[in-house]
Amino acid sequence: xxxxxxxxxxxxxxxxxxxxxxxxxxxxxxxxxxxxxxxxxxxxxxxxxxxxxxxxxxxxxxxxxxxxxxxxxxxxxxxxxxxxxxxxxxxxxxxxxxxxxxxxxxxxxxxxxxxxxxxxxxxxxxxxxxxxxxxxxxxxxxxxxxxxxxxxxxxxxxxxxxxxxxxxxxxxxxxxxxxxxxxxxxxxxxxxxxxxxxxxxxxxxxxxxxxxxxxxxxxxxxxxxxxxxxxx
Amino acid sequence: xxxxxxxxxxxxxxxxxxxxxxxxxxxxxxxxxxxxxxxxxxxxxxxxxxxxxxxxxxxxxxxxxxxxxxxxxxxxxxxxxxxxxxxxxxxxxxxxxxxxxxxxxxxxxxxxxxxxxxxxxxxxxxxxxxxxxxxxxxxxxxxxxxxxxxxxxxxxxxxxxxxxxxxxxxxxxxxxxxxxxxxxxxxxxxxxxxxxxxxxxxxxxxxxxxxxxxxxxxxxxxxxxxxxxxxxxxxxxxxxxxxxxxxxxxxxxxxxxxxxxxxxxxxxxxxxxxxxxxxxxxxxxxxxxxxxxxxxxxxxxxxxxxxxxxxxxxxxxxxxxxxxxxxxxxxxxxxxxxxxxxxxxxxxxxxxxxxxxxxxxx
Amino acid sequence: xxxxxxxxxxxxxxxxxxxxxxxxxxxxxxxxxxxxxxxxxxxxxxxxxxxxxxxxxxxxxxxxxxxxxxxxxxxxxxxxxxxxxxxxxxxxxxxxxxxxxxxxxxxxxxxxxxxxxxxxxxxxxxxxxxxxxxxxxxxxxxxxxxxxxxxxxxxxxxxxxxxxxxxxxxxxxxxxxxxxxxxxxxxxxxxxxxxxxxxxxxxxxxxxxxxxxxxxxxxxxxxxxxxxxxxxxxxxxxxxxxxxxxxxxxxxxxxxxxx
Numbered sequence: 001x002x003x004x005x006x007x008x009x010x011x012x013x014x015x016x017x018x019x020x021x022x023x024x025x026x027x028x029x030x031x032x033x034x035x036x037x038x039x040x041x042x043x044x045x046x047x048x049x050x051x052x053x054x055x056x057x058x059x060x061x062x063x064x065x066x067x068x069x070x071x072x073x074x075x076x077x078x079x080x081x082x083x084x085x086x087x088x089x090x091x092x093x094x095x096x097x098x099x100x101x102x103x104x105x106x107x108x109x110x111x112x113x114x115x116x117x118x119x120x121x122x123x124x125x126x127x128x129x130x131x132x133x134x135x136x137x138x139x140x141x142x143x144x145x146x147x148x149x150x151x152x153x154x155x156x157x158x159x160x161x162x163x164x165x166x167x168x169x170x171x172x173x174x175x176x177x178x179x180x181x182x183x184x185x186x187x188x189x190x191x192x193x194x195x196x197x198x199x200x201x202x203x204x205x206x207x208x209x210x211x212x213x214x215x216x217x218x219x220x221x222x223x224x225x226x227x228x229x230x231x232x
Numbered sequence: 233x234x235x236x237x238x239x240x241x242x243x244x245x246x247x248x249x250x251x252x253x254x255x256x257x258x259x260x261x262x263x264x265x266x267x268x269x270x271x272x273x274x275x276x277x278x279x280x281x282x283x284x285x286x287x288x289x290x291x292x293x294x295x296x297x298x299x300x301x302x303x304x305x306x307x308x309x310x311x312x313x314x315x316x317x318x319x320x321x322x323x324x325x326x327x328x329x330x331x332x333x334x335x336x337x338x339x340x341x342x343x344x345x346x347x348x349x350x351x352x353x354x355x356x357x358x359x360x361x362x363x364x365x366x367x368x369x370x371x372x373x374x375x376x377x378x379x380x381x382x383x384x385x386x387x388x389x390x391x392x393x394x395x396x397x398x399x400x401x402x403x404x405x406x407x408x409x410x411x412x413x414x415x416x417x418x419x420x421x422x423x424x425x426x427x428x429x430x431x432x433x434x435x436x437x438x439x440x441x442x443x444x445x446x447x448x449x450x451x452x453x454x455x456x457x458x459x460x461x462x463x464x465x466x467x468x469x470x471x472x473x474x475x476x477x478x479x480x481x482x483x484x485x486x487x488x489x490x491x492x493x494x495x496x497x498x499x500x501x502x503x504x505x506x507x508x509x510x511x512x513x514x515x516x517x518x519x520x521x522x523x524x525x526x527x528x529x530x531x532x533x534x535x536x537x538x539x540x541x542x543x544x545x546x547x548x549x550x551x552x553x554x555x556x557x558x559x560x561x562x563x564x565x566x567x568x569x570x571x572x573x574x575x576x577x578x579x580x581x582x583x584x585x586x587x588x589x590x591x592x593x594x
Numbered sequence: 595x596x597x598x599x600x601x602x603x604x605x606x607x608x609x610x611x612x613x614x615x616x617x618x619x620x621x622x623x624x625x626x627x628x629x630x631x632x633x634x635x636x637x638x639x640x641x642x643x644x645x646x647x648x649x650x651x652x653x654x655x656x657x658x659x660x661x662x663x664x665x666x667x668x669x670x671x672x673x674x675x676x677x678x679x680x681x682x683x684x685x686x687x688x689x690x691x692x693x694x695x696x697x698x699x700x701x702x703x704x705x706x707x708x709x710x711x712x713x714x715x716x717x718x719x720x721x722x723x724x725x726x727x728x729x730x731x732x733x734x735x736x737x738x739x740x741x742x743x744x745x746x747x748x749x750x751x752x753x754x755x756x757x758x759x760x761x762x763x764x765x766x767x768x769x770x771x772x773x774x775x776x777x778x779x780x781x782x783x784x785x786x787x788x789x790x791x792x793x794x795x796x797x798x799x800x801x802x803x804x805x806x807x808x809x810x811x812x813x814x815x816x817x818x819x820x821x822x823x824x825x826x827x828x829x830x831x832x833x834x835x836x837x838x839x840x841x842x843x844x845x846x847x848x849x850x851x852x853x
Contacts, residue, residue, distance in 0.1 A: 126336030
């Protein structure tokens with residue numbers, strides 16, 4: 001039998017890689033949505049929020065339609081690159097990433113819009129290109145909100161079920177993450193075994209929140225210490 | 233310094249019911265853009281810096297075109313090589329003062345670096361604070377770090393947006409005297425935005441008055457600033473002479489202080505500053521009395537002879553610039569001009585009390 | 595401090611990227627079976643036994659609707675096993691099945707469960723209508739076949755009208771069983787297989803199989819199978835005597851007759 005540990009490790013691995021995908025793409029999208037003014041951006045805004053609006057099963061259905069063996073994309077990936085998404089852990093990663101994406105982007109947008117645009121303008125006037133401004137000014141100043149959004153995304157990825165079971169299936173040791181294992185155990189009437197994993201999921205979520213609070217708390221005290229150093 | 237205009241700009245920008253339409257040529261030295269709030273001063277600076285895009289027009293700096301709607305040129309801010317000192321400094325709060333100053337310096341190609349950050353820190357007198365974060369610096373220190381940060385990129389033009397706004401007399405004086413030093417030692421042309429006539433008179437070589445998005449006057453600061461000042465009265469604009477001086481005698485024990493300004497010597501209240509230290513001297517123009525003959529039996533301690541350089545009459549007031557070994561402006565009524573026969577070339581005495589002089593260490 | 599924490603995030607992400615995907619179990623692709631969720635446990639048990647004999651098989655379970663979509667969208671897989679004929683009929687009509695491979699693998703039956711503390715003597719649906727006043731849980735007939743079968747059985751017994759007001763519709767048949775176990779309903783009409791291993795309930799009576807449609811778990815080989823031989827070998831295994839003992843232990847009856 002597949003042990004709880006392998007389920008937990010797979011879940012962590014899938015969620016971490018999904019989060020690693022969400023962070024860079026999410027930052028770029030959030031930055032564009034907050035700082036750019038161009039027509040049609042509301043469509044991007046809408047697309048980003050879409051996974052929140054529709055049930056995850058629909059997202060899974062859409063993913064299967066795109067990455068299934070019957071779609072040109074799925075066939076191209078399989079035949080040319082040897083990558084298959086459907087029923088692999090990559091599919092689970094993709095499903096988790098898409099469902100976690102809006103939460104991260106929303107948090108990033110709030111964080112980035114909290115950074116004074118004049119600081120970014122000042123950096124530009126000092127010779128910094130936009131990417132450098134983003135990395136050296138926007139990112140460090142929006143860092144707390146970005147961290148919060150990232151952990152939120154991680155927890156969401158950890159709990160993703162509907163889209164995952166569609167695109168990745170529910171294969172023990174391959175794609176069976178914690179929520180899928182909970183589903184299987186409840187389906188089989190093994191409520192006790194399901195409860196064990198529910199406890200694990202809750203503990204993982206609580207740990208993520210604690211890590212977040214610890215990091216944010218440390219940043220806050222660190223800064224106030226810096227401010228207290230010199231006389232006014 | 234060459235005589236060719238450093239900055240040439242002609243631009244139009246329309247936004248939400250307001251049209252900015254300015255055409256300006258600036259020489260080397262400090263050009264003040266002067267006008268009430270909402271007159272388009274900051275927008276003009278932003279267009280020059282590349283942070284705002286004019287609807288139409290052309291901006292060139294030292295012959296290099298930065299923006300031209302006709303030629304389709306619009307250099308991004310980072311390629312313009314223009315230093316921008318923002319109103320409250322806009323320092324990066326997560327970096328120390330030194331890191332702020334080095335931010336642009338590090339990006340500037342070594343071949344283009346003309347100023348050493350260490351020299352700039354010394355020039356602006358901020359050596360004791362640069363290792364702190366902006367949050368723990370005073371307003372005046374923040375402005376000076378902001379000026380050093382902009383200069384560290386060796387810009388071809390320095391834009392200053394109200395660098396004295398919100399500072400008290402002392403801090404403002406300190407920042408002003410550092411700007412004078414920058415002008416004297418680095419020779420960078422500056423565009424200086426202010427709604428404060430005192431600093432314009434104290435700093436600028438040339439002045440432009442902006443009102444309602446249009447240039448209404450351009451010329452010598454004393455002329456254009458004084459013409460504009462009447463309109464500023466309602467906003468509480470007060471004309472002060474700001475002069476650079478050196479303490480000759482601190483005074484004390486019922487002895488007054490003495491400050492040398494140019495070739496004149498002012499009698500002041502006893503001073504905290506030690507003899508030889510540099511100070512800024514403030515005298516309100518309205519507090520200076522003009523007399524055609526040397527007054528006798530007066531309580532005022534400063535009775536200084538001089539010759540009138542200019543007289544500007546505006547709206548019932550007259551501003552009389554007198555050379556008493558340094559240039560000082562007195563504000564009198566228009567009636568007095570006629571009665572006393574005040575005109576350029578006339579010899580007069582300037583009379584003011586020692587207690588109406590403000591002295592601030594710089 | 596900001597820098598340190600950013601570095602911490604970066605390190606975290608790096609670890610995530612470096613940790614590659616799970617190792618494949620076998621060299622070639624294993625025979626992949628898409629199984630209805632209610633068959634998950636028993637299928638996994640069989641898979642372990644099959645692998646012990648040197649075969650390669652993996653089970654992916656899910657709701658029937660999800661399985662059908664996965665087949666239609668071309669997920670590489672060899673065998674499907676549904677809890678009901680309808681999704682299999684649809685796949686067959688759409689031409690996704692290997693001709694002649696469809697079989698009725700298993701059957702299930704309906705029972706009445708009550709709380710184990712219930713002292714009354716209820717053994718039939720008629721008893722539920724006449725000598726019982728509590729709520730009766732069934733799977734929602736709009737969502738799950740088990741609900742349709744329960745309604746059919748109540749209709750055959752002629753008591754549907756009388757219990758209508760006491761019927762509680764659960765999301766699925768498992769939830770119906772659980773609602774008795776947890777005390778939110780007093781009785782339930784559910785599959786025999788559902789009562790196994792559930793606490794706080796007891797089987798009150800069985801329902802005559804002729805009073806409701808045959809509950810069949812059909813299985814078939816998919817014509818998109820990557821390994822047709824392997825698929826047929828595993829189908830043979832499912833029909834074997836060895837497999838049927840395992841099915842029985844989970845409450846299923848093996849049919850394994852060619853349709």
